[in-house]
Amino acid sequence: MKKKAYIFPAFITEFTGKEISFLEDHNIDINTYLSNISESLAIELPTFSYEHEFYKEELNSQLIAYSFSCAFSDILKSKQIIPDYIAGYSMGIYASLYASGSIDFIQGAQIIFKAYNLVKALSDEGLHGMGAVVGLTYSELNELILKHNYALEIINTNNEHSLVLAGKKNDLKELLTIAKDLGALSAGDLTVNTPYHSRFLKQFAAPFRCFLDQLNISDSKLPLISTYDQKLVFKVSDVKLELVINLTESINWGRTMLKLIDLGVEEMYECGAGKDLKKISRFIHGNYKIKSVYNI
Amino acid sequence: MAKITDNTRNEVKEIVLDFFAEECEVDAEEISEDANIISDLDGDSLMFLELIEIFKKKYNLNIELKTIGKYAVKHPVKTIGELIDMQMLIIEHENNILDL
Numbered sequence: 391m392k393k394k395a396y397i398f399p400a401f402i403t404e405f406t407g408k409e410i411s412f413l414e415d416h417n418i419d420i421n422t423y424l425s426n427i428s429e430s431l432a433i434e435l436p437t438f439s440y441e442h443e444f445y446k447e448e449l450n451s452q453l454i455a456y457s458f459s460c461a462f463s464d465i466l467k468s469k470q471i472i473p474d475y476i477a478g479y480s481m482g483i484y485a486s487l488y489a490s491g492s493i494d495f496i497q498g499a500q501i502i503f504k505a506y507n508l509v510k511a512l513s514d515e516g517l518h519g520m521g522a523v524v525g526l527t528y529s530e531l532n533e534l535i536l537k538h539n540y541a542l543e544i545i546n547t548n549n550e551h552s553l554v555l556a557g558k559k560n561d562l563k564e565l566l567t568i569a570k571d572l573g574a575l576s577a578g579d580l581t582v583n584t585p586y587h588s589r590f591l592k593q594f595a596a597p598f599r600c601f602l603d604q605l606n607i608s609d610s611k612l613p614l615i616s617t618y619d620q621k622l623v624f625k626v627s628d629v630k631l632e633l634v635i636n637l638t639e640s641i642n643w644g645r646t647m648l649k650l651i652d653l654g655v656e657e658m659y660e661c662g663a664g665k666d667l668k669k670i671s672r673f674i675h676g677n678y679k680i681k682s683v684y685n686i
Numbered sequence: 687m688a689k690i691t692d693n694t695r696n697e698v699k700e701i702v703l704d705f706f707a708e709e710c711e712v713d714a715e716e717i718s719e720d721a722n723i724i725s726d727l728d729g730d731s732l733m734f735l736e737l738i739e740i741f742k743k744k745y746n747l748n749i750e751l752k753t754i755g756k757y758a759v760k761h762p763v764k765t766i767g768e769l770i771d772m773q774m775l776i777i778e779h780e781n782n783i784l785d786l
């Protein structure tokens with residue numbers, strides 16, 4: 391039997407438009423997930439619609455992405471499509487831990503809410519941001535950062551051609567312009583004010599860990615691939631460490647995918663709205679396919 | 687540099703349409719040269735990059751990605767037809783494309 395993995399996206403860049411009908415076909419209402427979040431966090435998440443601007447704001451975009459991802463993994467499990475491994479891209483870690491049984495749905499929402507509120511003061515300054523560059527190498531981009539002494543980090547390598555940056559917004563703006571002049575095929579900022587996966591969030595590691603210690607988190611029932619060092623994560627202590635590291639250290643999604651391939655995974659199910667992970671899987675070579683949940 | 691023949695544009699067009707047909711899960715005949723790569727076909731720069739790699743292999747091209755990036759900044763491509771035309775220029779001129 392082919393080895394399988396669930397992979398979880400971070401945000402929803404663009405909906406496919408099939409999400410709601412797919413959930414309805416499986417008797418799932420995304421608004422039930424949202425209501426549960428509203429109740430547990432004492433916030434008010436409105437009824438979902440594709441056009442709703444509310445769900446484009448930073449926290450809400452994370453909560454809606456998390457809800458869809460959890461709902462999709464629920465459907466896969468109900469169809470007995472059980473993964474051998476799981477991996478979460480960036481904030482996709484929360485849904486991956488839900489799917490692995492390490493946290494429950496509400497705990498995942500609580501962790502997202504806590505992480506967001508911890509870093510909010512920094513985000514609200516509006517001085518930080520993230521960007522993506524396609525077409526320059528890691529070393530080319532890093533050389534530019536060092537040469538200009540920019541307060542920036544390459545915080546993720548999607549594949550050999552696609553890199554993600556985080557840091558000071560002004561420096562990011564300058565670097566993206568230089569990258570374009572040097573021949574990057576695309577260089578643009580991401581619509582977030584938080585420099586995720588970077589040293590700029592290290593100050594929040596201790597309070598975040600404190601919060602995680604108050605939660606009843608369990609061992610992961612499925613091996614989670616760390617996006618930080620690609621080790622297999624099972625134990626609750628390692629799960630908590632992974633959650634903190636995921637906030638404050640750079641990740642490497644390309645290497646995480648290669649680890650899954652090395653482990654013999656041939657079928658990866660993208661558990662989430664949109665198809666961002668399929669898109670960035672280009673140039674990650676191996677004997678695998680990213681399967682659409684819509685075709686199960 | 688690859689030799690351009692009367693048939694080259696047809697070859698390039700076929701490769702581009704087949705590529706997007708597979709990506710978008712539609713028949714190649716459904717994609718017109720006027721189709722907008724981003725809004726109609728959900729294309730992105732990594733797709734563009736993959737296409738370039740396909741053409742580099744097929745026509746044994748000597749061109750750096752950054753050269754294409756610099757050219758694309760000055761001559762942005764929006765439609766499938768424009769993309770085919772750009773690929774033709776890349777095949778014909780390779781690294782000299784910036785001299786055009």
